Amino acid sequence: MSTTPTDDQAVVSFRQVTKSYGTGSSIIFALSDVSVDIRRGEFTAIMGPSGSGKSTFMNVAAGLDDATRGGVFLASQPLHTMDDTARTTLRRREVGFVFQSFNLVPTLTVAENITLPFQLAGHRIAPQEQGWIDHLVHVLGITERIAHKPAELSGGQQQRVAIARALAPRPAIIFADEPTGNLDTRSSREVLQLLRSAATEYGQTIAMVSHDPIAASYADRVLVLADGRVVADHGRLTPQQISQLLLTAEGVPA
Template sequence: MIGQRPPAPRGGLHSAEAADVRKDVFQTPAASARALTKTFGRGEAKVHALRSVDLDLPRGRFTAIMGPSGSGKSTLMHCLAGLDQADSGAVTIAGTDLGSLDDDELTIFRREHIGFVFQSFNLLPMLTASQNILLPFELTGCRIDEAARARAAHLAEALGVANRLAHRPAELSGGQQQRVAIARALLLSPDLLFADEPTGNLDSAAAAGVLHHLRRTAHELGQTVVMVTHDPVAAKYADDVIIMQDARIV
């Protein structure tokens, strides 16, 4: 198992009360979008990427956002993750309106609350798998102590790369590199994990392994996972599927 869902709250709650608290936690959306609108270009070249999109992402579930090229799915993910700003509308994560943050605050917020997995892996070639997984601690200025190493080792074991931690990316298969990237993204226990076409560079067997682990991450860790994909086979691994077409959710 990767891990367990959050434990029952302490402090003398009866089991029914504790269950209600847990239910409320998981019913509260991990992220919400309201009336998101985004355009690119001007005049006759103006393209609508998002048209008044409303969305709630359920906590502790694996959600796929699907659609053809140009449907707006990647733009939606970028706005939800704070990588791009909508022309109008609001995105809320962990009770914070991303539009209220300046650039520095948004950078810190993303680092502390959001994990990313990309199609291209983005592992540093000169570092071992273990060092790549621990990189978020380096970037936050935290000391890499035994607890951090234990967390990294636990994730590597759960994702099936524990025996590859001393290897550099060039010595790993594509599927192994992507699983190392997932472990790195999960190291700081983000509120949301965004995966942008995470199996786009993988063969079918490696892709199935990565998708299986993303699903386990949601089901066993209570992690909220949001995947953008154009692949209906990949989307079948998700708990919920959102279809984008012509800049709208359909």
């Protein structure tokens, strides 16, 4: 097993990573000997059939779950040798999350939700950080909603707040788990364009788990998992090309 990541441009590195559940004849391999890098400044879509291991991939990469074997590096730090406290501290500093269900705190205003990562980390917001937050609020078009509670916002607006919250601390990587799953077509397109802009304009690294070929077509790179292994790794593709990749991964003839 490699003890160091080999690509200094990688924000996340997997080195021969296996994640299994159960023992003996009932053992299930969610990830099997995966070696791959998520590179700095790229928007990567992680796709695959149901049960392919894509959610496990995200959980292990973010330090939410342990690998059974292998090396996992986040922002050059070895997650596989850290205890829970060290992993939590690293995750708060280096990772942002955008979820399908938004996960905003209903009792907090938009402004309070956006600055929540700073509060959880016990970090006083510096003037330049506040300037960045103000810029995000403006770019994301939620300035007039800053004092509202989540229940007063549309789904698309709630996801914009979630994206602002994820971007605010300038994390090393944002994990987006089916971020458009609860949105209508127009809101989905807007959210995906925002994620695309975060990568191209701000150099933000994004890893998005998705089953949607249209969503994945916004990414710089498409990783396809099947049976816990990376079976395809491509640059930017059209929705039609991604659909064919997924059919192949599911064993359906092209």
